[in-house]
Amino acid sequence: MAGPEWESLEQCLENNLQPADLREVKRILYGKETRKLDLPSRAFELASEGDFELQGHAFEAAEEQLRRPRTVRVGLVQNRTPLPVDAPVAKQVSALHRRIEAIVEVAAMCGVNIICFQEAWTMPFAFCTREKLPWTEFAESAEDGPTTRFCQKLAKKHDLVVVSPILERDGEHGDVLWNTAVVISNSGAVLGKTRKNHIPRVGDFNESTYYMEGNLGHPVFQTQFGRIAVNICYGRHHPLNWLMYSINGAEIIFNPSATIGVLSESMWPIEARNAAIANHCFTCAINRVGEEYFPNEFTSGDGKKAHQNFGYFYGSSYVAAPDGSRTPGLSRNRDGLLVAELNLNLCRQMNDMWNFKMTGRYEMYARELAEAVKRNYSPDIVKE
């Protein structure tokens, strides 16, 4: 399994295919080509000084007579943890705040309206260890913790909506932990929060040791730039999770994640993209980068040797559109900012073309599912 030495699928294709083949391969693998965004040269300079990748792409929609284009720029941020995981907690959080502040500065310069960070962005992804301290010390109040206050300042300063996925401690309700994304309006006000609905119990993703399935349903946030929702990481594998955000009116669904190559890399390009197609919306898949080494060994419960690292977080963040097209991914091995310009009119245009909302037969499934979850349900298998 490739580690950091293998940069990206896109780079491999560019390096190895003749132009005519590359065009056809991209048409099939990536859909209608996105337009390269003309971003300020100062933004590229700052990205290079700050050692992170910057890419910009635009999705086109057909012109309409009665609606103007509804153009919005989203920013996806992927990053490694700048300090080792055994550095003091406060120092790690502060280093991450500084890193993100620098990247958001560039995003603002690129006209980004909504920015989303990776899952549990203020900490190492320590849930593989099953240890409580010091990892639970990274948890914060979603309403007024230091990270939310930090993001409120960013939102106000740069006039952008911030989606900030954190480990939440709900001090008002029993001090329990949640995997949460806080949505902060461009006014600087906390618009609300949403919680991870599906908690993995696969590989080293021992997250249920820390928090349970979210209890906030499928909220959609009306922002000045469009209706957004957040489907956190493992929710990506659950088509009904995407569907419910879409049924509640989401035009853009962010999927802040932390996932490793050995487990999910072949599924990564498919799932968020398929969700964009199936739900007539844009999806933004974000993954962290690099390797995190923990002080104490842990086992994966698979009979193999105990180890100290989680595996390789392969980055590759991308945006997919309701017409099935997608941007290239950010690299597998570098911090990065992906700026994508979306015309939200494309959502309704694809809805009118493919009609999945109309042909979805939701009533039939609601009825059948209501039966299937009953204790005495017997599966409808026709036998000879």
Ligand SMILES: NC(=O)NCCC(=O)O
């Ligand atoms: N963070 C998280 O839920 N990871 C689970 C693994 C995956 O969904 O690929």
